[in-house]
Amino acid sequence: MKQNQTFFGRVKEGxxxxxxxxxxxxxxxxxxxxxxxxxxxxxxxxxxxxxWIYNNEVAREVPVAVVDMSHSKESRTYIRNYDASPNxxxxxxxxxxxxxxxxxxHQKCYGIVYIPSDFSTSLNRMEQTTVTIYCxxxxxxYYKAIYQTAAMxxxxxxxxxxxxxxxxxxxxxxxxLTQPLAYEEVALFNETGGYGNFIIPGVLMLVLQQxxxxxxxxxxxxxxxxxxxxxxxxxxxxxxxxxxxxxGKSACYSxxxxxxxxFEVLVVPRLFNFxxxxxxxxxxxxxxPYILACVFFGMFFSCIIRHRENxxxxxxxxxxxxxxxxxxxxxxxxIPGAWQGIACLIPSTFGVxxxxxxxxxxxxxxxxxxxxxxxxxxxxxxFFLTCLTYRHQxxxxxxxxxxxxxxxxxKVKMEEG
Numbered sequence: 001m002k003q004n005q006t007f008f009g010r011v012k013e014g015x016x017x018x019x020x021x022x023x024x025x026x027x028x029x030x031x032x033x034x035x036x037x038x039x040x041x042x043x044x045x046x047x048x049x050x051x052w053i054y055n056n057e058v059a060r061e062v063p064v065a066v067v068d069m070s071h072s073k074e075s076r077t078y079i080r081n082y083d084a085s086p087n088x089x090x091x092x093x094x095x096x097x098x099x100x101x102x103x104x105x106h107q108k109c110y111g112i113v114y115i116p117s118d119f120s121t122s123l124n125r126m127e128q129t130t131v132t133i134y135c136x137x138x139x140x141x142y143y144k145a146i147y148q149t150a151a152m153x154x155x156x157x158x159x160x161x162x163x164x165x166x167x168x169x170x171x172x173x174x175x176x177l178t179q180p181l182a183y184e185e186v187a188l189f190n191e192t193g194g195y196g197n198f199i200i201p202g203v204l205m206l207v208l209q210q211x212x213x214x215x216x217x218x219x220x221x222x223x224x225x226x227x228x229x230x231x232x233x234x235x236x237x238x239x240x241x242x243x244x245x246x247x248g249k250s251a252c253y254s255x256x257x258x259x260x261x262x263f264e265v266l267v268v269p270r271l272f273n274f275x276x277x278x279x280x281x282x283x284x285x286x287x288x289p290y291i292l293a294c295v296f297f298g299m300f301f302s303c304i305i306r307h308r309e310n311x312x313x314x315x316x317x318x319x320x321x322x323x324x325x326x327x328x329x330x331x332x333x334x335i336p337g338a339w340q341g342i343a344c345l346i347p348s349t350f351g352v353x354x355x356x357x358x359x360x361x362x363x364x365x366x367x368x369x370x371x372x373x374x375x376x377x378x379x380x381x382x383f384f385l386t387c388l389t390y391r392h393q394x395x396x397x398x399x400x401x402x403x404x405x406x407x408x409x410x411k412v413k414m415e416e417g
Contacts, residue, residue: 077113202356217301
């Protein structure tokens with residue numbers, strides 16, 4: 001009976017200490033301006049800012065310079081059809097490539113359409129001619145608009161020339177001549193072909209991880225600066241246990257980011273009309289292990305943070321590499337094996353892949369089972385590593401405190417002697 005009372009007393013004490021640590025972390029989030037920015041303001045503002053910037057989805061009316069050396073009816077027809085496209089605008093007509101190239105150098109236009117002097121002559125002789133397209137490859141969306149419009153106009157002119165020379169007597173014959181193999185282009189998932197639908201879902205998940213790492217790292221740096229021995233664990237009777245520390249801190253971070261994550265993955269896509277065909281239950285199912293994995297990953301990583309300023313130097317620059325390693329902005333199969341191994345250690349790798357498939361492709365949890373299991377493995381692995389880290393910090397704090405007491409005792413004896 002006495003042993004049971006002792007056991008339940010320890011459990012009660014542990015729960016009380018865990019709640020104390022949780023409440024202290026909540027107060028730190030509210031009172032610390034840095035943590036408030038990383039935990040609340042940045043996760044709320046960045047998704048809206050990024051989504052608003054990319055809300056136009058595709059590039060329209062891209063300025064283009066035309067160098068027409070033919071000055072013929074056919075070349076004017078080509079230019080007129082090219083300018084009629086909503087994607088490009090013929091803003092300049094130049095007399096030479098050098099003049100047009102100078103406009104590109106000053107970023108007044110982003111592409112050149114060069115029509116040779118024998119353009120009309122070759123067509124009338126039933127010979128093949130060329131239209132040369134020069135694009136500024138530093139702007140991929142502009143390149144896509146300029147090149148695809150040129151290809152479309154060229155195909156339309158080819159079809160009209162074929163029809164005029166065929167001598168067919170019916171429209172059906174003309175249709176078979178110009179398009180012997182009928183096809184229908186259907187865009188899957190990203191129906192607009194826009195950049196926002198392509199990149200924003202991955203960015204939303206990455207923002208959750210990076211702001212969590214920044215906030216937790218800032219909290220760790222503050223704890224070390226306020227600690228007499230520069231350790232993560234302060235000298236307090238409430239911090240006398242591994243699980244109560246880890247669970248108390250993680251409960252605070254998870255509580256805050258449960259609300260932030262719901263806003264980012266459920267509200268933002270609908271607010272800006274991005275693709276969101278996944279079921280809320282599947283999104284919720286993948287977000288639970290993802291947030292927990294990010295929390296424990298951040299707590300484990302924070303052990304190397306010595307000062308508040310260090311977190312900015314160590315975390316911010318990793319955002320772009322983490323986005324590439326997730327396989328969203330760069331094909332996963334083209335990532336070297338060594339980097340793929342590193343990517344498996346990062347929660348955003350599996351979180352981004354799973355969320356994109358669920359939200360943008362309508363996948364279920366069964367369809368992303370590999371990523372789902374990987375996230376839970378990361379939760380357990382980083383939870384275990386975090387416990388080891390805090391166990392080491394508790395032992396360091398105890399040794400430093402004992403050494404300090406021995407030092408005080410020594411000084412007292414010397415004064416008495």
